[in-house]
Amino acid sequence: MRVPVKLFGFIFWLFSLNCAQCQECLQKNITYENIEPVASASYNDGETVKVNCMTGYTGMYRLKCEKGKWNTVAERPCAKKKCSQPGDTANGDFKLIVGSEFVFGATVLYTCKEGFEMTSRINQRTCRAQGWDNTLPVCEAVKCSAIRTDGGVTASGNTDEGSYGDVIHFECVSTDKKIDGSSDIHCTERGEWSDSVPTCKEITCTAPDILNGNVDEEMQEYQKDAILKYRCFKGFKLREGIPRCSKFGWTLKPECDEITCDLKSTTYGIEKITPEGKTIFRAGESLEITCAEKYWILFTKEITKSFKCQDDGKWDYEPVCQDIRCEVPYDQHVSSPYSYFSGDMKFGAKKMYSCMSGYDQMAAEATCTRDGWTPKPLCVVKMCAAPNIKNAKIVGEHRPKYNINSRIQYKCHPGFEPEQPVQIICNPQTEWTGILQCTENCGLPPKVNFADTTNMTKNEYNSGEKVEYSCFYKYTLNQHHPYSKYLTCEQGQWRGKIKCLRPCSVTVEEMDKRGIKLKWGKQENKFPPHNDKISFECQAGKHFNGNGNDLRQTCNDGVMNLPQCVLKAQGE
Template sequence: MRVPVKLLGFGFWLFFLNCARCKECLREDITFEKTEPVENASYADGETVKVNCVAGYTGLYKLKCEKGEWKKSIEPPCARKKCSHPGDTPNGNFELKEGTEFVFGATVLYTCTKGYEMTSRINHRTCRAQGWDNAVPVCEVVKCPAISTDGEVTASGNTEEGSYVTSGSSNTAAKQKLCPVLSVENGFIYSHPSNKEKIFYSCNTGYKPFTGNWWDSVTCSKGSWSDEPRCIRKEECGALPSVHHGKLTLTLHDPETADVECDPGYMSTDRSIKCTNGRWEKPVCKEVRCDIPPNVENAVITSEPEELYLPESTVTYVCRNSYLMNEKRVFCQRGTSEKPPTCQETKCVANLTENMRSDEHQGSEVSVIPGQTITLSCVRSGSTLQGQREITCQSNGEWSSPFPKCIGQTTSCGPPPDVNDADTIELKKDEYKTRERVEYSCFNKYTLDLRPPFSRYLTCVQGEWRGNIRC
């Protein structure tokens, strides 16, 4: 006898285990925009989880798992992070490339006023997750180049920075200030006889230019070289490579690793790159685009078709007459469009009591489409219809008037109604008096839900069964 009892206990254990799993909430059902995936694939009933926004966005969703569904308790949606003022530059101005706010992804372009020139290499700043990148560009007054003279030419004024006047033999030309003589340790240089302002250099065996190429060049401008030519050992990591539509930043904990950050609208398959045997990996920031929006039956999009859709772009769907839509807009995110909406045919449903019937339809449940009208009447003698006798289904799925009721002197009820997965514990009678009640019991593997408004009883009240039963 012990073995069957153990098997029965094990069966009950498996049953309750499966029921517990039925109430789990899944990570894939969390579909908020611009959020990071939560840690676990599933969560038990009663567990709470915080859903954070992706880098560059602020907000927080706090969810609780209840009976296999996520319930929201906090819902500030993810919005682009705001940056402070990008900073003014003396003798210059800036303007936003797009939009009107200093938010994540926004770029400002700087220009100098007339009479000034930009000495900074980069003329823009972009709002990133950690704030503005780059430094505020610098505008300096336009200066004439410094000159040197020979014995037959004299110069008056500030010959280093300001304006100056030269005089002397017309056959003698003033010479521009020269850059210092260059030498490259562990390398060699070459300058073309007709162009002394540009020098090319390469490195000795076992060395390479710091820029990562096997040769490079520097240019003389206003008495200084554009860069310092350097030769490093081949196994060393030199300068970070350039990235189209993005930038690289060395990590603090590892000088041979750099983080990849692409411009808005671009995405890299690698979050970081490494330097291996003296060579940096080459990251690529690819433009992210969505294909044409998905087709939805019985719907149309309220904008002209395009070949490709940029990230964050949206389209709006509209259903044809007599159809309702669950969600109208679809967003393009990370190269894929969101799940498309659906257009459901609009219907009005009437659940008739046993004392009411429809003149046009049979059965206790009547379903019609918008524009159709049903005529209702009471079955039992002595009862009258309270409300409109004819009601029409509207385009929003609602009836044109409140649903009528049958009221009157009738006090008895017919047999109690059928309930899914349950039955009365006693045989049903053909007629019940007011205040008589019947008790229900669920079939095997089901239990009664006794939380309000549910109970185990239905009560006859003035010809109608009152109460709610659920297994």
């Protein structure tokens, strides 16, 4: 019995030991990247551990062992430390040769720009845990050797020791010589001068090849200040200026320029150009321009015109369209023309105006047209038309119109009055003043009933003369319109009306027949004139047969209505 009991106890202890081990967490089970190993190989259940990142990395993990497994309590994944910008070096550049950003382990390589060289031993920097290692590299300019010249050449610039980009300028001491070689050299990126030091030689020039021209009296060499004479082929012209031989060669490049004329304006005021689209014309070539409605050719007042490019490179006329403008009509007899015609005077402009004294205005306003101001003329001198006087003839020269204040004479035909010449004047209102009509003479005045002339002294009367008439005894002259006591000679005829009003005849027999008698005066025959009144009364034993008792009657051109009296009735 004792042996089995001991065996059982050993088995129990072994099982307990294995169960305890199965609760531990092992170091090898921590598998994060870029971390430092933890201190122990295993940790008991419930223990925590801090896991640090490797050098050059930032971050950490905090883990807890729970039932044989690591649980993360806190974590900041390990990442490479960042470095600032590595720094720029003067006259140099850098680029990343390891890595793609400025973090732990990245490396940059420095190079110098053209003309500069690296004076530092180390030309790269690497991002470490504490930042960039090494110092900034230094680039210095490449050097060139000192310049030495002979006594005839002077040099300006840094001749003792040139740096990259330095320029040395050379000139001859004598003004009669010129540099033979380069007058300017520079220090190159290789530390060498771009050319050798020049010398001086006598100033001479050679005849150039001239396109479209020839040199006159060509020489092998031309001395200083010599003038080059040359001529150009037809259609070409000498370049402006005189070429002289100088230390820099010819002062002016002798060239022959083609003679051309430029068409500067192709749109303003232009309706059509022939040929279309061409703006440069050789000598002898032509074009035609047609201006638009409100424009005309400059200085010509033409709408369409041809232009020719001449041998001197100028147009025979300027090929430009300009606005149609009308000028101030100083010669049109306008009153104060500058006051009326100012401001806009382009095509279509309208202006009010008035004319000088002695001239008639032809329209209320003037209009600017291609032909100038219309109407034409604006003002016309006031004139009188030739007078048309019936039965007369102008004395002297006969014209269709006469100026103001003109004086002319006319004479009536024979048998017409007046007999003497008549002078008439054209007044400022264009009317003839002083006209007398030529009228025929009148013969003897006509007979008038119950009348006779009072002053007839001749057998023929002139126009305008009058003859007076008087009525016979007891007849009364009617002088109320249209009657008068005169007849007038007018253009060979007697004009006027004369009327003698008749008296009335009242006989005794007629009065007895009507039972009336004169109220006053003798009872005898009565001849009262026109408009006279006579008072009657009834004879004895008779009374008036009518209304009222007024028996007065008026003579009316030989007619008088006599009243009627009848016998009184018995007892009246």
